[in-house]
Every structure is written in structure tokens, then in C-alpha cells.
Amino acid sequence: MVRALVVGATRGLGASLTRQYASKASSTVFATTRSSVPKDFPENVKWLSGVDLQKPKVGDDLAGQLKGEKPLDLVIITAGRFTTEDFNDKGPNWDEEVTMYTTSSIAPVFLVHALFHAGLLSKGSKVVLVSSESGSITLRHESEGGGNYAHHASKAALNMVGRLLSLDLKDAGVVVSIIHPGFMRSDMTKGVGFDKFWDDGGAVTTDDAASSLVEWTEKLDISKTGEYWAPRGPGDIGTAEATLGKGLSTPLKLPWRWLLRKAISVILLRDTALVWSLLRFRTRTAIYDKTLFVKCGLPLAVPADQDAGDDAQADDPDGHATGDDETLAMG
Numbered sequence: 001m002v003r004a005l006v007v008g009a010t011r012g013l014g015a016s017l018t019r020q021y022a023s024k025a026s027s028t029v030f031a032t033t034r035s036s037v038p039k040d041f042p043e044n045v046k047w048l049s050g051v052d053l054q055k056p057k058v059g060d061d062l063a064g065q066l067k068g069e070k071p072l073d074l075v076i077i078t079a080g081r082f083t084t085e086d087f088n089d090k091g092p093n094w095d096e097e098v099t100m101y102t103t104s105s106i107a108p109v110f111l112v113h114a115l116f117h118a119g120l121l122s123k124g125s126k127v128v129l130v131s132s133e134s135g136s137i138t139l140r141h142e143s144e145g146g147g148n149y150a151h152h153a154s155k156a157a158l159n160m161v162g163r164l165l166s167l168d169l170k171d172a173g174v175v176v177s178i179i180h181p182g183f184m185r186s187d188m189t190k191g192v193g194f195d196k197f198w199d200d201g202g203a204v205t206t207d208d209a210a211s212s213l214v215e216w217t218e219k220l221d222i223s224k225t226g227e228y229w230a231p232r233g234p235g236d237i238g239t240a241e242a243t244l245g246k247g248l249s250t251p252l253k254l255p256w257r258w259l260l261r262k263a264i265s266v267i268l269l270r271d272t273a274l275v276w277s278l279l280r281f282r283t284r285t286a287i288y289d290k291t292l293f294v295k296c297g298l299p300l301a302v303p304a305d306q307d308a309g310d311d312a313q314a315d316d317p318d319g320h321a322t323g324d325d326e327t328l329a330m331g
Contacts, residue, residue, distance in 0.1 A: 001026040008079025010038045012186040016210035053107035059114030071122040078130040086147040097150035105157035123173030129162045133180040133237045138255040141239040166226030178228040182209040183236035202236040228254040
């Protein structure tokens with residue numbers, strides 16, 4: 001039995017997720033709507049109306065409607081907004097930017113905060129933040145140009161929100177997952193003219209994207225909290241090979257640190273003199289650290305007096321490289 005809450009349930013991916021979870025007889029599904037209760041949904045969906053992500057009290061409003069309920073197993077926040085912007089013709093739009101940021105990256109903080117402190121999230125609960133590959137700085141490539149500032153940046157902000165919430169909630173045993181659900185044939189992408197890219201871009205229906213997300217969520221555990229994933233893999237990410245290389249896996253963990261490591265590798269490999277100069281410097285230092293060179297795939301000789309056991313100091317206990325690469329290359 002799954003007790004699920006879908007925020008942004010009336011259209012697109014949210015509607016597909018709501019229907020799929022409601023189709024399971026053992027599930028209890030809560031779904032939010034900003035105004036009236038929509039039609040053409042299963043009768044067992046429990047609608048929570050008046051949940052407006054533009055309102056400062058949205059978290060309290062939502063938690064208040066769930067007062068007295070048992071903790072939720074799953075919360076999926078999929079509400080979003082996309083208004084196009086460019087640099088020369090339309091230009092940026094202040095009001096629309098505020099709306100996009102509020103919907104995508106501000107409201108989720110207040111929703112999760114209110115749900116947790118109302119006792120509606122507990123050990124084993126899963127929070128899925130529906131982001132997009134458009135929020136990855138690493139995946140942005142000159143071939144796609146600029147523009148659509150708030151669409152991209154609000155999703156990048158959501159990625160950071162998810163990372164931070166995962167740190168706040170890890171000790172409580174609550175999982176936070178940040179997801180690119182896939183390029184979808186939805187009203188949103190059609191509304192901004194992206195339907196012309198559907199076929200070449202490998203766009204899928206919202207039902208297909210929802211099925212992949214449901215499967216992903218079932219396998220999700222605390223080991224992946226705070227991470228940014230594309231459950232459907234790189235197939236619909238047009239810049240994946242250009243920025244990450246070939247032979248990418250499915251599901252695909254989207255980049256947090258890849259960019260800086262790859263850049264260092266390219267820079268060093270282009271300057272052989274610099275490589276060997278650095279290597280000679282390293283071998284003369286009292287404390288030897290080969291992390292940089294190993295991660296860049298560069299050969300080096302370990303000093304005879306260096307204990308191989310010291311290699312373990314290169315990474316922290318969680319397997320993350322030490323240093324600033326994770327911060328600089330956040331994608």
C-alpha cells in the first residue's frame with residue numbers, strides 16, 4: 001500500500017502519475033489543484049483544492065488539509081511553469097520570471113518544510129522533485145544557445161533545493177530525489193513551440209514518463225538521496241553526448257562534478273609540459289596526493305616511500321572527491 005501525494009496533479013505528468021497511482025487498489029492518492037476539482041479522474045483520488053504555489057502560506061495550507069492523516073510514503077512535486085524568453089526580441093519578463101522561480105524552486109521548500117513539521121514525512125518517506133535536464137549547467141551547450149533564462153535557472157535552483165533538503169532530512173530517514181522525467185509530448189512543451197522537436201528529440205507521452213518515474217521511485221532508497229537522475233537515460237537529452245561523452249547508462253546520473261574533472265583533463269592533456277611539471281612537483285612533496293591525475297586518467301609514478309594505503313585519503317567516506325569540484329560543477 002502506497003500513500004502518495006502529487007503536487008501539480010491536474011495536467012501533464014502530474015495527471016498521469018495521479019491516474020497510475022490511483023489505479024492500484026491498495027494505494028491512497030492525494031492530489032492538489034489550485035482551484036476546482038477536475039473531472040475525468042478515478043473516483044478514489046482525494047483532491048486537495050486551493051493549493052496555490054504562488055502564495056506564501058502554501059505549505060501551511062497543504063499541511064492543514066492533511067491534518068490527522070498518517071505519514072505519506074511518497075510526495076511528488078511536479079508543478080511547473082514555462083514562459084519563453086530571449087535576449088533580442090521579446091526580452092526577459094520580470095513577472096513571469098518571478099512566477100517561474102516561485103513555482104519551481106521556492107514553493108517546494110515551503111511544501112516540504114510544512115509537511116515534515118506536520119509529521120507527514122517520516123523515516124522511509126520519499127520526496128521526488130521533478131526538475132529537468134534544462135536545469136543542468138553542465139548540459140548547457142552552445143549548440144542550443146541562450147534564452148529562456150528563468151525556465152533553466154529555476155530548475156537549476158530546484159536542483160540545489162533538493163540537494164540541501166536531502167542534507168536536512170537524511171538523519172530523519174527521508175529520501176529526496178531530483179529527477180529529469182524525460183522530454184514529454186505535453187501541453188507545456190507544445191505551448192512554447194517545442195512540439196516541432198518532439199520527433200527528433202525522442203519525446204515520450206506523459207504516461208510513458210510517469211511509468212518510468214513510478215518504477216524509479218519504487219526502487220529509490222536513501223543511498224540515492226540528494227542525487228540528480230534521468231530514469232529514462234540520455235536518449236532525449238540532446239546535449240548528453242556532446243557534454244558527457246558516449247556510452248552513457250540508463251538510468252543516467254546527471255552531472256554534479258563531471259564538468260570540472262573533464263575540463264582539467266582536457267587542459268592537462270593539451271599541455272604535456274604542464275602535466276609533467278605538475279607530476280614532478282607532486283613527487284617532490286612530502287604529502288603525496290594523486291587524486292587529480294587518477295581522475296584525469298594520467299600516468300604517474302608513485303614515490304618509493306609512499307604507502308599505497310594513503311590513496312584512501314583522496315576521497316571522503318561517502319565517496320565524494322575532496323576539494324571544490326563538486327561546488328563549481330554543480331549541474
